[in-house]
Amino acid sequence: MTLHRQPVSTDIRGQMILLGTGTSVGVPAIGCGCDVCRSTNVRNQRTRCSAVLGLPAGNLLVDTSPDLRQQLLREQIGIIHAVLYTHEHADHVFGLDDLRLMQFYLGGPVPLFCEDRVEQRIRKSYDYAFRTGQDLHKGAVPQLVFRRIATEPFEVLGAKVTPVRMRHGKQFDVLGFRFGNVAYCTDVNTIPPESMTQLSGLDVLVLDALRPRGHATHFSLDEAIDVARQLAPKQTYFTHMSHELEHEATNAALPDGMDLAYDGLRIALT
Numbered sequence: 150m151t152l153h154r155q156p157v158s159t160d161i162r163g164q165m166i167l168l169g170t171g172t173s174v175g176v177p178a179i180g181c182g183c184d185v186c187r188s189t190n191v192r193n194q195r196t197r198c199s200a201v202l203g204l205p206a207g208n209l210l211v212d213t214s215p216d217l218r219q220q221l222l223r224e225q226i227g228i229i230h231a232v233l234y235t236h237e238h239a240d241h242v243f244g245l246d247d248l249r250l251m252q253f254y255l256g257g258p259v260p261l262f263c264e265d266r267v268e269q270r271i272r273k274s275y276d277y278a279f280r281t282g283q284d285l286h287k288g289a290v291p292q293l294v295f296r297r298i299a300t301e302p303f304e305v306l307g308a309k310v311t312p313v314r315m316r317h318g319k320q321f322d323v324l325g326f327r328f329g330n331v332a333y334c335t336d337v338n339t340i341p342p343e344s345m346t347q348l349s350g351l352d353v354l355v356l357d358a359l360r361p362r363g364h365a366t367h368f369s370l371d372e373a374i375d376v377a378r379q380l381a382p383k384q385t386y387f388t389h390m391s392h393e394l395e396h397e398a399t400n401a402a403l404p405d406g407m408d409l410a411y412d413g414l415r416i417a418l419t
């Protein structure tokens with residue numbers, strides 16, 4: 150048996166933690182002087198969208214945001230056993246290099262569960278991680294291995310994951326995920342009828358709600374509220390929010406059973 154370095158890590162089994170709840174540029178946005186971007190309320194400070202789940206056999210990360218290092222340090226999560234991708238946009242991928250240390254803790258590559266398009270984007274953007282015959286010290290590049298997924302349910306780290314097809318703009322498909330009675334659906338502006346069926350009977354739904362005004366590739370807050378009403382989970386949390394949504398004022402006006410998410414929010418897996 151190989152002995153691996155032991156990481157220091159909090160036990161998060163049975164929970165999903167929202168690591169980041171901000172839109173692609175984050176909140177505060179660079180150079181913005183609006184009230185939300187200048188707010189000292191930590192709930193108005195949103196890193197890029199990501200979540201981590203404490204599953205029976207390890208920690209599953211959903212997307213590798215550009216704020217990944219900061220997010221894992223903040224939540225004192227020292228090890229990631231596998232990654233699941235919603236889609237390949239920059240705000241969901243470009244923290245991937247921060248997983249370099251995992252090869253020491255796992256004793257091998259990090260499995261990346263994703264669709265073909267995501268794999269192609271990662272192979273292109275992180276070409277240095279897949280080059281053979283390089284004279285590199287161990288740990289210089291992330292060690293990664295791809296696991297192809299589609300819309301069929303699959304097992305990872307002792308749990309069942311059901312991918313749910315969603316649209317992120319007219320011509321762009323992404324995946325939402327259902328884990329038991331909790332679903333994570335970011336970067337979406339249309340949920341096809343068959344996917345709506347897959348999202349019935351939820352305890353908790355995490356759903357994209359960018360801002361009050363409409364948008365070509367994300368649900369507006371009103372659209373997201375409408376979807377939450379149709380799906381009727383016990384609780385809905387909105388994520389991928391821009392600086393146009395002030396946490397306290399917006400939250401106070403939401404219907405019962407709906408709240409704005411915030412970085413660090415913990416949700417029980419049921």
Ligand SMILES: [Zn+2]
Binds near residue numbers: 173238240241336389
């Ligand atoms: Zn995004």
Ligand SMILES: [Zn+2]
Binds near residue numbers: 178184186392
């Ligand atoms: Zn702003």
Ligand SMILES: [Zn+2]
Binds near residue numbers: 236238317336
């Ligand atoms: Zn996106």
